[in-house]
Amino acid sequence: MKQFVLIRSFRPFTLFCAVTVAVCAVTAAVCVHRAEATAAVKSGLPLKGKIIAVDPGHGGPDPGAIGVTGTAEKEVNLVLAKKLKRLLEEKGAVVVMTRDSDKAFSDVKKEDLDHRAAIVKKSGAELFLSLQCNAVPNSALRGGQTFYFPGSDKGKRLAEAIQRRFVTKLKNTDREALTLSSAYIMSALDIPAVMVEVGFLSNPEEEALLKDDGYREKIVAAIYGGIRDYYREEKDAPSWLPFGAGRDKTP
Numbered sequence: 001m002k003q004f005v006l007i008r009s010f011r012p013f014t015l016f017c018a019v020t021v022a023v024c025a026v027t028a029a030v031c032v033h034r035a036e037a038t039a040a041v042k043s044g045l046p047l048k049g050k051i052i053a054v055d056p057g058h059g060g061p062d063p064g065a066i067g068v069t070g071t072a073e074k075e076v077n078l079v080l081a082k083k084l085k086r087l088l089e090e091k092g093a094v095v096v097m098t099r100d101s102d103k104a105f106s107d108v109k110k111e112d113l114d115h116r117a118a119i120v121k122k123s124g125a126e127l128f129l130s131l132q133c134n135a136v137p138n139s140a141l142r143g144g145q146t147f148y149f150p151g152s153d154k155g156k157r158l159a160e161a162i163q164r165r166f167v168t169k170l171k172n173t174d175r176e177a178l179t180l181s182s183a184y185i186m187s188a189l190d191i192p193a194v195m196v197e198v199g200f201l202s203n204p205e206e207e208a209l210l211k212d213d214g215y216r217e218k219i220v221a222a223i224y225g226g227i228r229d230y231y232r233e234e235k236d237a238p239s240w241l242p243f244g245a246g247r248d249k250t251p
């Protein structure tokens, strides 16, 4: 009888303890995130509270473009993405990477890109940047080139802001941002999205630069500068402007 009483009283107590531990764990996790967000907001950092997705293009069995001396695009993209992540985090942003190692989520390109898009959507990111390297038969071509999805007003402004930094700071091009409708991952996202082609691996000089750590730092600084310019312009855009002229509903 005594044993029965003990067992009966033990079960609710065990349940109570389990529930208490679970509630404490969830509360602790929420508190940690809130504390991080609060710290970021209080910090006064330029990208405080921003969630930004960075996608190192290609990976795993898909090397992307191959440079004149054999440099694989996927490796350049990953190194640059990691550097960009560090810099954006220093400036207060939360950064979500679609991959942080040499891998693809599927041998089928569309499945790989769908998986990356799902990571971005789940993260709650408000901007998407895919880092890429160019390669063309004409080995004389060089310099950075940004692309945005047609019809995306904010994507256009982000691409233009980064492109301006390439022109004025990196000084490796005089091109303008262009539309690109064939980039599947941009069409799969409903946030401002930009493909950043940092340079041409098919140009021997630029391939050497893209392997240089100092030049990589400059590329990343230029991309960060463009992101910061974009947010400044968004903040300054009058809210009364009609669609297409300033703030609007398009990503």
Ligand SMILES: [Zn+2]
Pocket: 057, 058, 064, 065, 073, 132, 133
């Ligand atoms: Zn690529």
